[in-house]
Amino acid sequence: MADQASTQTLPPSDAGASDPGKSAEEWNKIVAEIGERSQRILGEFLSKAAQDPSKAINASMSDPASIGGAFLELTAKMWANPQKLMESQLSLWNDYMELWRATALRLAGTEASPVIEPEASDKRFKDDAWRQNEIFDYIKQSYLLASRWLQSTVNGVDGLDPHTQRKVDFYTRQFVDAMAPTNFALTNPEVLRTTVATKGENLVKGLEHLLEDMEKGGGRLRISMTDEKAFKVGVNVATTPGKVVAQNRMMQLIQYEATTPEVKETPILILPPWINKYYILDLRPKNSLVKWLTDQGYTTFVVSWINPDESMADITFDDYMLEGAIAAKNFVMTATAAKKVHMVGYCIGGTLLAATLAYLKAKGDNSVATATYFVTMTDFKEAGDLAVFVDEAQIVSIEKKMAEKGYLDAAEMATTFNLLRANDLIWSFVVNNYLLGKEPFPFDLLYWNADSTRMPRVMHSFYLRNMYLDNKLMKPGGITLGGVPIDLGTIKCPTYMVSCKEDHIAPWVSTFAATRLFGGPVRFVLSGSGHIAGVVNPPSANKYGYWTNDAQGLSADTWISGAAAHPGSWWTDWDAWLAPQSGKTVPARVPGDSKLKVLGDAPGSYVMVRAT
Numbered sequence: 001m002a003d004q005a006s007t008q009t010l011p012p013s014d015a016g017a018s019d020p021g022k023s024a025e026e027w028n029k030i031v032a033e034i035g036e037r038s039q040r041i042l043g044e045f046l047s048k049a050a051q052d053p054s055k056a057i058n059a060s061m062s063d064p065a066s067i068g069g070a071f072l073e074l075t076a077k078m079w080a081n082p083q084k085l086m087e088s089q090l091s092l093w094n095d096y097m098e099l100w101r102a103t104a105l106r107l108a109g110t111e112a113s114p115v116i117e118p119e120a121s122d123k124r125f126k127d128d129a130w131r132q133n134e135i136f137d138y139i140k141q142s143y144l145l146a147s148r149w150l151q152s153t154v155n156g157v158d159g160l161d162p163h164t165q166r167k168v169d170f171y172t173r174q175f176v177d178a179m180a181p182t183n184f185a186l187t188n189p190e191v192l193r194t195t196v197a198t199k200g201e202n203l204v205k206g207l208e209h210l211l212e213d214m215e216k217g218g219g220r221l222r223i224s225m226t227d228e229k230a231f232k233v234g235v236n237v238a239t240t241p242g243k244v245v246a247q248n249r250m251m252q253l254i255q256y257e258a259t260t261p262e263v264k265e266t267p268i269l270i271l272p273p274w275i276n277k278y279y280i281l282d283l284r285p286k287n288s289l290v291k292w293l294t295d296q297g298y299t300t301f302v303v304s305w306i307n308p309d310e311s312m313a314d315i316t317f318d319d320y321m322l323e324g325a326i327a328a329k330n331f332v333m334t335a336t337a338a339k340k341v342h343m344v345g346y347c348i349g350g351t352l353l354a355a356t357l358a359y360l361k362a363k364g365d366n367s368v369a370t371a372t373y374f375v376t377m378t379d380f381k382e383a384g385d386l387a388v389f390v391d392e393a394q395i396v397s398i399e400k401k402m403a404e405k406g407y408l409d410a411a412e413m414a415t416t417f418n419l420l421r422a423n424d425l426i427w428s429f430v431v432n433n434y435l436l437g438k439e440p441f442p443f444d445l446l447y448w449n450a451d452s453t454r455m456p457r458v459m460h461s462f463y464l465r466n467m468y469l470d471n472k473l474m475k476p477g478g479i480t481l482g483g484v485p486i487d488l489g490t491i492k493c494p495t496y497m498v499s500c501k502e503d504h505i506a507p508w509v510s511t512f513a514a515t516r517l518f519g520g521p522v523r524f525v526l527s528g529s530g531h532i533a534g535v536v537n538p539p540s541a542n543k544y545g546y547w548t549n550d551a552q553g554l555s556a557d558t559w560i561s562g563a564a565a566h567p568g569s570w571w572t573d574w575d576a577w578l579a580p581q582s583g584k585t586v587p588a589r590v591p592g593d594s595k596l597k598v599l600g601d602a603p604g605s606y607v608m609v610r611a612t
Contacts, residue, residue: 070167078157092149099141106134116144124182129189136189139181147176170388177422191435205437223429230442234603237444238279240291242602243591246331250323252304252604253331258588260297265583266369267299268342269332271325271349274305277451277607283444287538296575299589301332307609308456313406315456318481325356335596340369350376361490370581372496374535375506379474379513380467385420390468402457410452410611420504452611492520496577498570500527500534512556527570539569546570
């Protein structure tokens with residue numbers, strides 16, 4: 001899930017605002033053009049708002065009414081205990097008194113220790129002025145004190161049910177992040193310096209960027225995270241040589257060209273998430289898992305899912321299994337004449353893989369040699385921050401939206417995932433693009449992140465209700481696919497699971513629960529970093545590291561306390577586990593040199609369909 005979002009922080013751009021030396025006539029022309037565009041975009045926005053206010057204002061999966069209800073309940077609980085509220089306010093007052101004292105000492109030329117400091121990972125206050133200038137230091141600490149007080153106050157209210165508490169905590173954090181002084185021109189020292197240096201052209205340029213993003217979103221803000229013109233699928237991303245060797249209405253199957261004269265007998269089939277596009281695993285040669293696998297001598301296949309439109313509204317989870325996972329597996333066996341296949345699932349692709357293996361077991365099909373899961377949830381009891389968006393009222397709201405078009409709009413999915421890391425994936429770009437007037441930095445991962453996909457109505461409703469809301473997949477017979485009750489305990493093939501320590505989409509403690517669900521041997525590995533960077537972590541980068549623990553049947557806390565840390569990438573550990581289970585070596589396979597003929601070059605046509 002995308003899978004989107006989660007990603008890495010935008011590298012700072014070296015490109016400053018453009019030359020401020022314009023004539024009055026040029027400035028007047030720029031201002032007139034901006035005014036004209038602003039009027040047109042505002043008209044489009046108001047038109048959308050008149051037709052449906054929720055479409056113009058709410059661009060995520062969240063339901064404003066549900067959020068409002070949660071905070072009304074919070075307010076009632078807070079006023080039920082006025083003494084606790086007064087104590088909290090007194091504590092904030094004492095903190096401010098100490099801050100005023102420390103600031104007065106600094107203004108008088110005396111050293112004073114800070115009352116509060118940002119977390120080491122908080123990059124918003126990295127500019128030296130936030131420490132060296134007494135006024136900006138006061139603004140920074142004042143904000144940090146207020147945000148700490150607000151979040152601790154709402155978190156300490158008694159009587160809220162856990163889901164409402166999580167929702168209140170999440171949206172309070174969104175408010176706190178939005179109100180940071182770094183997000184406003186007059187309280188951001190870097191923006192002020194740039195404004196003086198460019199005579200305000202950074203703000204003019206920033207307004208142009210804002211209007212461009214409003215136009216791109218059809219009157220709704222769609223923040224540019226990267227220079228999208230710098231990349232093209234099949235040209236400088238998704239470039240590993242291969243061929244499309246099969247397709248149906250659900251997917252295209254890509255077989256990659258071998259890079260070794262001999263290959264392992266058992267091929268690999270990867271099921272990426274359909275919430276994003278597959279080429280996260282094939283961004284550039286230096287960080288492509290697909291290329292790395294071919295270099296290790298694996299015949300590698302990847303599913304490229306269709307980007308659904310309104311004609312696919314009735315596509316089901318069953319269809320993804322039967323016409324996606326199982327059809328692809330059968331195609332791979334036809335292409336290679338192999339009797340067994342290694343199958344890999346990433347995120348929701350892994351959830352599909354687990355269900356598929358239980359289905360195949362019930363059908364007496366034992367053609368899957370091993371199963372590998374990348375950051376995959378099968379037990380959704382503790383679903384992390386995404387659970388904020390899932391309750392009966394919000395699912396009903398999402399279903400109403402999907403009923404209109406036949407799918408969940410890609411922009412709503414993207415915004416939802418971005419909210420999970422708002423400082424990195426929203427506000428850093430507001431500052432860079434709109435306040436500093438800089439061009440978005442070209443970054444392949446963020447280009448992929450912006451290449452969103454839609455979710456078919458029936459499938460997505462099934463997924464939200466049966467997985468996130470009711471957590472039925474982990475219950476034997478809890479769901480039925482293709483007429484077969486699904487029982488994950490029947491899965492006996494060897495399993496490799498990799499999760500990520502800082503994953504905010506599939507928390508590793510939640511994914512770890514699957515080690516007790518599957519019936520066969522399980523190797524669990526914990527990578528550093530998050531949902532994307534922890535997976536797309538080539539050995540050559542020598543980043544993040546990973547943890548292993550061969551003991552079985554442990555709780556997550558016990559597992560991590562006894563885990564051994566390793567430098568580098570889990571990719572090498574996976575290869576060491578997978579290779580001995582891959583049979584003998586055979587001559588390298590050539591795409592199309594089998595019963596499956598070449599239909600076109602990789603990356604295929606399905607991946608080229610962009611959601612608008």
